[in-house]
Amino acid sequence: MLVERTVEHIINASRFDVEIVLSGTESTLCQFDNGVVAVSGDSPFLGIRVTSGRRSGFASCSDTKDWKKTLSRATKVMKVSEQLEFKPTLATKAKFPKVSCGKALWNLGEAETISMFMRMCDVEPPIVSASLEKRNMKFHFANSNGVDSHHQCSCVSAHIEVSESGISAFESHTDTKPLDVEKISGSAVELCRQSQxxxxxxxxxxxxxxxxxxxxxxxxxxxxxxxxxxxxxxxxxxxxxxxxxxxxxxxxxxxxxxxxxxxxxxxxxxxxxxxxxxxxxxxxxxxxxxxxxxxxxxxxxxxxxxxxxxxxxxxxxxxxxxxxxxxxxxxxxxxxxxxxxxxxxxxxxxxxxxxxxxxxxxxxxxxxxxxxxxxxxxxxxxxxxxxxxxxxxxxxxxxxxxxxxxxxxxxx
Amino acid sequence: MMESKLSDLCSEHGVVYSDLRSVRSRIQVISSDSRNTNISDTTFSGFGVRVFKSGSLGFSYSTDMTDLGKTFARAVKIAHSVGRKDAHLPERNPIRDRYTKSIKIDPFSVEEPEKLAWLNSFRKGLQCKPIKDVHTALLFSRVNTIFADSAGSEVEQTITRSMVGVNVVGARNETLSSVSFRRSDTAGYELLSDIDVEKESAELKKRLSNTLSAGRAPAGKFTVVCDPKLTGLFFHEAVGHACEADYVLNRASVLCDKRGESIASSTVTLSDDPNLRTWGHYKYDDEGTRAKETRLISDGLLTGYLHSRTTAVEMGVEPTSNGRAMSTEVVPMPRMSVLKVEPGDMSVDEMMSMDNVILAKGFTGGEVDLVKGNFIFGCEEAFLIREGEKIPLRDVAFSGNILETLRNVLGIGKKLQQTYTGGMCGKKGQSVPVSEVMPYMVVSGVYVGGENS
Known part of the structure; x- marks a missing residue:
C-alpha cells in the first residue's frame, strides 16, 4: 500500500512529465571465505525522471520516504540541464506480456539457502572461491501517462571454483528454478581433474x-x-x-x-x-x-x-x-x-x-x-x-x- | 551512542562482539556525448550489522535505522544457520575519532551549469576530424561512514572524491579506435581547475591519430617498457590481488606459502598505503582500523599480505587496515588502497634506447588467474621500437605468468608518478576506489597477442 501511495503522490506532486521506478531486492548471499559467510538483507530503490520539453533530470534514493526530496532534486537537475537533441516522449498505456519468473524460488528461506550452499561446498579438492545468492526482486514502473507495470522475479546464482596441483576450474549457473548444486560442484571438480x-x-x-x-x-x-x-x-x-x-x-x-x-x-x-x-x-x-x-x-x-x-x-x-x-x-x-x-x-x-x-x-x-x-x-x-x-x-x-x-x- | 546500543543488543542476544557500519552518501554524475547530456543525482543511507556468536559470523543490512533491532536479530539468525565454530575477532582498544578529508571547493556547492560549461570546453577542443564521438563525464561523490562496535569504538569518516573522464572515438578508412583521459582524486571541484584542457585535448588527438594509423601487433614474446599506468595495472592486478589474505587463506593465490621467499627481481619494492592522499585514500578502513603502510615486497622478497581483521586473526598477524566493503550490504574483505612501487635507477631514455621492444602506455583492462598465476592486460597505446623507429600498434594485449614476469623485471624508473587512473577495483562482485603511485618499468619475456609475424 505504501508503494502504491508513493507512486501516486509523486505523479500528483510533479508539474512535469514524470517516470518512476520503485524496486526492492531481498537477498541472501553465501560466500566461501575459508569457511561459510552469509549475508542477508533488503535494499529498496526509488528512481525518478522528470521531463519537460527537451530537458530531463534523474534522481534516486534508497529510502522511499524521501520521495519529496528526490522529486525536487530531479526537477532541479532537469531545469539546469542542457537541452536534449530532441523532445523525448513517455511510454503510453499498452498490454504487457505475461512473464512468469522464479515462482518456485520465492519462498526459499535464508536457512535453506545456506544449507544449499553448504551442500555445494561439500567437495574434495580445495575450494578457491564459491558463492550462492538467492534474490527476490520486485519492480514497479509508473509514469504520468498512466502506464503502470508490476513485476516480481526470483532467481538463484551459484559459482564454485576448485583447484588441484595449481590447476583450477570453475562452474557457475543462474536460474529462476531450483539449482542442482551437487551437479554444479561435480562439473567443476571433473573439469579440474581433466585439466591436470x-x-x-x-x-x-x-x-x-x-x-x-x-x-x-x-x-x-x-x-x-x-x-x-x-x-x-x-x-x-x-x-x-x-x-x-x-x-x-x-x-x-x-x-x-x-x-x-x-x-x-x-x-x-x-x-x-x-x-x-x-x-x-x-x-x-x-x-x-x-x-x-x-x-x-x-x-x-x-x-x-x-x-x-x-x-x-x-x-x-x-x-x-x-x-x-x-x-x-x-x-x-x-x-x-x-x-x-x-x-x-x-x-x-x-x-x-x-x-x-x-x-x-x-x-x-x-x-x-x-x-x-x-x-x-x-x-x-x-x-x-x-x-x-x-x-x-x-x-x-x-x-x-x-x-x-x-x-x-x-x-x- | 551507537556503541552502547550495540552493546545492549549483544547482551540481549548472547553475542560476543558486534560492529555496525552506517553510510550516508551522495553521488552526482554528469555525462555528455556529441548530442545529449545527462545528469543524475543519487543519495543512499543504510547500515550493516556484523555479529559473532558462538564462533559463527552473521551479517544483515537495512536502509532504515529504526530497524536496528530487527536487523541485529536477523544477523544473529544467520550466524545460527551458518553454524561455524571458528569465527572470531581479536580484542583491540576502543578507537574514537572523526576525520574529514579536506578539500578546497565542495563539488556539490558548484551549480550544474558551471560543470556543464567545463565539460563543453573540453568537448569543444575535440570537434575535428577524425573524431567521430566524444564522451565526457564528471563524477562527484561524498561518503560519510560511521563505524561503531560493541567494544566501544566509534569512528566517523567523510571523504569526497571527484573524477573526470573523457573518451574519444575516431575513424579512418575502415578502422575505428578510441582513447581516454581520466583524472581522479580525493579532492573537490578544484580537481578540474588543475587540468590544462587545451593540452589534454591536444594529447588525446595525438594519441588517437597514433592508434588509427597503427597496425596489429606481431605475436610472440617481447621485452616491454610499461608506462606508470600500465606498471600500476600489473602490480595491482597480478601482485596486489595475489597478496590479499583471503585468497592466500583459500589457497587461491600463486603467492601462498611464499612469505619470506624471493619472488621478484631485487629491483622491486612494493607497498600499500591508504595514507597517500590519492583516489584510494582513507584514514580508517571499514573495520575501524587506522590506516598504515604495509610493505608487500622488499627488494624482491615477499614480506607480507593485505589483511582484514578476520583474515589477520586467522593468520595470527596484526590487521593491515585493508578491510574494505563496497557498501553496507557486504562484509569487509582484504582490498588494496594506494599501491606504490619504490623508484629504481633506470631512466626512461635508457629504457627507450633498447631495440626490438614494445613501449606500452595506459590500459583498457586486465584479468588474472591467481591460482595458475596467469594474467592478461589490454593496453591503450603501444609502439614497437625497432632500429630507432617507433611503429604504432593497435589493440595490443599482454599475457604472462606473475612470478616469471616479476623475476623478469629488468629495470624500474627513477621517477614516481601519481597515475590518476584511479578507478573502481572489482572483486567478488564488490567495487572500491583504488589508486597507484608508480614509475616506468621494463620487463622481458611477455607474451604479446597479435598476428603471426
Whole structure:
C-alpha cells in the first residue's frame, strides 16, 4: 500500500512529465571465505525522471520516504540541464506480456539457502572461491501517462571454483528454478581433474571450439555493444548503416528475447512492453536494439530495451539468443572452456586477444594445454563458423550453444 | 551512542562482539556525448550489522535505522544457520575519532551549469576530424561512514572524491579506435581547475591519430617498457590481488606459502598505503582500523599480505587496515588502497634506447588467474621500437605468468608518478576506489597477442 501511495503522490506532486521506478531486492548471499559467510538483507530503490520539453533530470534514493526530496532534486537537475537533441516522449498505456519468473524460488528461506550452499561446498579438492545468492526482486514502473507495470522475479546464482596441483576450474549457473548444486560442484571438480598435467602448445592458426562460457564472454563484451542503437548513433558500431547486408556466416542467427529466459520481464525500465527483436537472420544484419529515445531518432518503435532512467539514451540487451545448430564436433581442434580478458577486447573495432582457461587439444584423445591466447577480430571470427552445437545454455545476457570456428590465431 | 546500543543488543542476544557500519552518501554524475547530456543525482543511507556468536559470523543490512533491532536479530539468525565454530575477532582498544578529508571547493556547492560549461570546453577542443564521438563525464561523490562496535569504538569518516573522464572515438578508412583521459582524486571541484584542457585535448588527438594509423601487433614474446599506468595495472592486478589474505587463506593465490621467499627481481619494492592522499585514500578502513603502510615486497622478497581483521586473526598477524566493503550490504574483505612501487635507477631514455621492444602506455583492462598465476592486460597505446623507429600498434594485449614476469623485471624508473587512473577495483562482485603511485618499468619475456609475424 505504501508503494502504491508513493507512486501516486509523486505523479500528483510533479508539474512535469514524470517516470518512476520503485524496486526492492531481498537477498541472501553465501560466500566461501575459508569457511561459510552469509549475508542477508533488503535494499529498496526509488528512481525518478522528470521531463519537460527537451530537458530531463534523474534522481534516486534508497529510502522511499524521501520521495519529496528526490522529486525536487530531479526537477532541479532537469531545469539546469542542457537541452536534449530532441523532445523525448513517455511510454503510453499498452498490454504487457505475461512473464512468469522464479515462482518456485520465492519462498526459499535464508536457512535453506545456506544449507544449499553448504551442500555445494561439500567437495574434495580445495575450494578457491564459491558463492550462492538467492534474490527476490520486485519492480514497479509508473509514469504520468498512466502506464503502470508490476513485476516480481526470483532467481538463484551459484559459482564454485576448485583447484588441484595449481590447476583450477570453475562452474557457475543462474536460474529462476531450483539449482542442482551437487551437479554444479561435480562439473567443476571433473573439469579440474581433466585439466591436470597440461602440455605445451604451439603458436598456429587452427580450428577452435568456443564453449558456452568462452563464447558468451566474447559476444557480450566485443559483439553485442555494436547492436545497440545508442552505439550506432555515437559512431561506435561497425554495423552502422549495414542493415540488410550479409555480414556473418550464413549459419548465424541472433535474437534478443525479452519475454523468456533469465532476464525476462513484462516491460523495460521506461514502461515499454518487452518483445523479441531479430538482430541477425542467416548471417544477414536485420536490426538494432532501441529504447524510446534512440528509436525516436531513427523514426522506429522502441524494442523494449531501455536499461535505466538515469540517462537518455540507455539501451541494454535482455537475453541475446544464438540459434542452435545440429552439428557435432569432430576432427582435430582446440576446445576452450572459458577465457579471461574478454573485457579488454575493443568493442568498437572488434579486435581481441584473450587468455584461454581449461583448454584441450582434441584429436583422437583430449589433452589439456598450458597457457595460450586467442587473438583476432570478432566480426571476422563470426564469418568463420564451421559448426554450431545442438544444446544452449545461458551465461549473463547471452544464451548460446558452443560454436566451432576455423582458422583462429592461437598464441602459445 | 551507537556503541552502547550495540552493546545492549549483544547482551540481549548472547553475542560476543558486534560492529555496525552506517553510510550516508551522495553521488552526482554528469555525462555528455556529441548530442545529449545527462545528469543524475543519487543519495543512499543504510547500515550493516556484523555479529559473532558462538564462533559463527552473521551479517544483515537495512536502509532504515529504526530497524536496528530487527536487523541485529536477523544477523544473529544467520550466524545460527551458518553454524561455524571458528569465527572470531581479536580484542583491540576502543578507537574514537572523526576525520574529514579536506578539500578546497565542495563539488556539490558548484551549480550544474558551471560543470556543464567545463565539460563543453573540453568537448569543444575535440570537434575535428577524425573524431567521430566524444564522451565526457564528471563524477562527484561524498561518503560519510560511521563505524561503531560493541567494544566501544566509534569512528566517523567523510571523504569526497571527484573524477573526470573523457573518451574519444575516431575513424579512418575502415578502422575505428578510441582513447581516454581520466583524472581522479580525493579532492573537490578544484580537481578540474588543475587540468590544462587545451593540452589534454591536444594529447588525446595525438594519441588517437597514433592508434588509427597503427597496425596489429606481431605475436610472440617481447621485452616491454610499461608506462606508470600500465606498471600500476600489473602490480595491482597480478601482485596486489595475489597478496590479499583471503585468497592466500583459500589457497587461491600463486603467492601462498611464499612469505619470506624471493619472488621478484631485487629491483622491486612494493607497498600499500591508504595514507597517500590519492583516489584510494582513507584514514580508517571499514573495520575501524587506522590506516598504515604495509610493505608487500622488499627488494624482491615477499614480506607480507593485505589483511582484514578476520583474515589477520586467522593468520595470527596484526590487521593491515585493508578491510574494505563496497557498501553496507557486504562484509569487509582484504582490498588494496594506494599501491606504490619504490623508484629504481633506470631512466626512461635508457629504457627507450633498447631495440626490438614494445613501449606500452595506459590500459583498457586486465584479468588474472591467481591460482595458475596467469594474467592478461589490454593496453591503450603501444609502439614497437625497432632500429630507432617507433611503429604504432593497435589493440595490443599482454599475457604472462606473475612470478616469471616479476623475476623478469629488468629495470624500474627513477621517477614516481601519481597515475590518476584511479578507478573502481572489482572483486567478488564488490567495487572500491583504488589508486597507484608508480614509475616506468621494463620487463622481458611477455607474451604479446597479435598476428603471426
Amino acid at each position: 598435467k597440461p602440455v605445451d602448445f604451439e603458436t598456429k592458426k587452427m580450428r577452435v571450439l568456443l564453449d558456452y562460457f568462452a563464447l558468451a564472454a566474447l559476444l557480450e563484451k566485443a559483439v553485442i555493444p555494436s547492436f545497440l542503437a545508442s552505439m550506432v548513433h555515437k559512431n561506435r558500431s561497425k554495423l552502422a548503416g549495414k542493415v540488410g547486408k550479409v555480414l556473418f556466416s550464413r549459419d548465424l542467427s541472433l535474437n534478443d528475447v525479452g519475454t523468456k529466459y533469465l532476464n525476462a520481464s513484462p516491460s523495460d525500465a521506461e514502461g515499454t512492453p518487452r518483445s523479441t527483436t531479430e538482430l541477425v537472420g542467416k548471417g544477414r544484419l536485420l536490426g538494432f536494439l532501441y529504447d524510446r529515445y534512440s528509436a525516436q531518432k531513427d523514426g522506429v518503435k522502441s524494442t523494449g530495451n531501455c536499461g535505466s532512467l538515469a540517462s537518455r539514451p540507455s539501451v541494454v540487451p535482455s537475453n541475446i539468443v544464438v540459434e542452435r545448430g545440429n552439428g557435432s564436433f569432430s576432427g582435430r581442434y582446440l576446445h576452450v572452456h572459458s577465457i579471461s580478458g574478454a573485457h579488454t577486447a575493443n568493442s568498437v573495432s572488434g579486435d581481441f586477444s584473450v587468455n584461454v582457461n581449461n583448454a584441450f587439444l582434441v584429436d583422437k584423445d583430449m589433452k589439456p594445454v598450458k597457457h595460450a591466447m586467442l587473438s583476432g577480430n570478432v566480426f571476422e571470427l563470426l564469418n568463420k563458423i564451421e559448426c554450431i552445437g545442438k544444446k544452449s545454455r545461458q551465461e549473463g545476457v547471452v544464451r548460446t550453444p558452443p560454436i566451432m570456428f576455423s582458422n583462429v590465431q592461437v598464441i602459445a
